[in-house]
Amino acid sequence: MTYPKLRVAVIGNGMIANAAHIPAYRNLSDRVEIVAVADTRLQAAQETAARYGIAKWYDDPQQMLDEVHPDWVSVCTPNNYHKHWSIQALRAGAHVLCEKPIALRLQDAQEIYAEADRAGKLFFPCQSMRFSSDIQAAKKIFDSGRLGEVYFSDIEIIRRRGVPTWGMFHMKKHNFGGPFCDLGVHFLDSALYILGSPKMHSVSGGAFCKIANLGENVETSLADSGAPAGTFTPRPYDYHEFDVEDFSAGSMIFENNMILNFKFSWAVNLPNGGHMDFAGDKGGMRASPLQIWTNLDGYQVDVKPHTYAMSQYQNVPFSGHWYMIEHIERCIRGEEEYLVKREEALNICAIIEAFYLSAEKKRPVLIQELQSME
Numbered sequence: 482m483t484y485p486k487l488r489v490a491v492i493g494n495g496m497i498a499n500a501a502h503i504p505a506y507r508n509l510s511d512r513v514e515i516v517a518v519a520d521t522r523l524q525a526a527q528e529t530a531a532r533y534g535i536a537k538w539y540d541d542p543q544q545m546l547d548e549v550h551p552d553w554v555s556v557c558t559p560n561n562y563h564k565h566w567s568i569q570a571l572r573a574g575a576h577v578l579c580e581k582p583i584a585l586r587l588q589d590a591q592e593i594y595a596e597a598d599r600a601g602k603l604f605f606p607c608q609s610m611r612f613s614s615d616i617q618a619a620k621k622i623f624d625s626g627r628l629g630e631v632y633f634s635d636i637e638i639i640r641r642r643g644v645p646t647w648g649m650f651h652m653k654k655h656n657f658g659g660p661f662c663d664l665g666v667h668f669l670d671s672a673l674y675i676l677g678s679p680k681m682h683s684v685s686g687g688a689f690c691k692i693a694n695l696g697e698n699v700e701t702s703l704a705d706s707g708a709p710a711g712t713f714t715p716r717p718y719d720y721h722e723f724d725v726e727d728f729s730a731g732s733m734i735f736e737n738n739m740i741l742n743f744k745f746s747w748a749v750n751l752p753n754g755g756h757m758d759f760a761g762d763k764g765g766m767r768a769s770p771l772q773i774w775t776n777l778d779g780y781q782v783d784v785k786p787h788t789y790a791m792s793q794y795q796n797v798p799f800s801g802h803w804y805m806i807e808h809i810e811r812c813i814r815g816e817e818e819y820l821v822k823r824e825e826a827l828n829i830c831a832i833i834e835a836f837y838l839s840a841e842k843k844r845p846v847l848i849q850e851l852q853s854m855e
């Protein structure tokens with residue numbers, strides 16, 4: 482079947498727009514056309530348009546929405562502007578793919594979805610990590626029941642030094658939070674997706690800033706800080722502006738009694754590394770790289786599954802975006818249902834809100850305490 486091409490626009494024209502969204506759209510050039518880009522920094526919009534031969538560029542995203550009327554908008558701004566531009570793009574009649582975290586409070590996320598309902602458009606949270614073959618395989622293994630009842634999870638992603646220095650990640654007024662918002666949102670979303678989206682009961686956590694605001698040695702390479710394809714129109718970095726956490730840690734309890742411990746870091750005096758481990762009464766599993774610890778004929782066995790099924794874009798930077806954007810195109814055409822469900826996205830936003838509240842109040846926070854849960 483042939484369709485008219487979907488007309489796409491991108492708001493926020495920095496690293497992730499240039500390294501992930503735009504290349505993934507161009508991969509679908511028979512079905513999708515990028516018609517305009519917009520950034521509050523004209524230089525970023527101009528350079529992006531020139532790089533990819535995009536016909537229109539704007540330093541005012543609202544003007545772009547009003548003039549271009551795109552079918553589909555990617556929101557790739559710093560976190561604090563996700564809600565605003567998602568709502569404006571929905572109101573302008575576009576389906577929206579919004580970078581993570583879609584919102585920093587549960588109520589804000591609910592407002593975005595309410596606007597999507599009003600506009601009759603689709604809203605797609607950009608939880609690109611879910612689309613990796615290891616996460617998809619881990620989900621399949623969990624769903625098979627092979628692990629039994631999972632009662633403990635342990636998730637960490639430690640960058641000893643790996644502060645993103647090209648944008649506004651380090652500034653509360655633009656980005657709200659540090660590694661919990663950046664790395665934690667990906668790992669928590671993937672873990673809870675694998676586990677069937679259990680509802681959180683409470684979170685107890687701490688957010689620290691002990692190293693990154695001292696200005697020394699904050700990154701070892703751009704790749705180690707999250708920009709494997711380099712940066713695009715980077716903003717100058719000044720460590721004096723650093724006022725988010727550089728390390729977060731804590732524990733969550735879920736309504737099914739599972740405990741989940743977490744550590745997320747851009748800078749901490751611990752070795753680099755990461756894992757996402759699940760302990761069940763029949764077996765345990767590490768997602769990425771995938772491993773299973775279980776019993777076979779009375780013996781303990783360690784299993785390393787091979788995951789070839791989704792290797793199409795294996796060597797592409799930000800390949801999760803490529804799988805995700807292909808999937809979204811089919812969702813917009815009405816052929817598939819989006820993998821990231823509304824309740825799952827709201828659950829993640831509730832977790833973000835509760836975590837930062839817990840860190841601020843120095844006490845556990847129950848999910849019922851959040852304003853919009855009343």
Ligand SMILES: NC(=O)c1ccc[n+]([C@@H]2O[C@H](COP(=O)([O-])OP(=O)(O)OC[C@H]3O[C@@H](n4cnc5c(N)ncnc54)[C@H](O)[C@@H]3O)[C@@H](O)[C@H]2O)c1
Pocket residue numbers: 492493494495496497498519520521522525542557558559560562580581582607609647648649663707713714
């Ligand atoms: N899914 C992933 O794997 C992934 C990876 C990296 C970043 N991200 C997310 O993408 C977003 C952007 O990250 P980035 O690395 O591209 O940062 P960046 O700083 O390189 O790009 C952000 C761009 O937004 C522009 N901008 C700032 N305020 C704006 C506003 N109010 N309206 C329009 N444009 C505005 C900036 O000028 C900049 O060009 C963040 O929310 C981040 O969490 C996601």
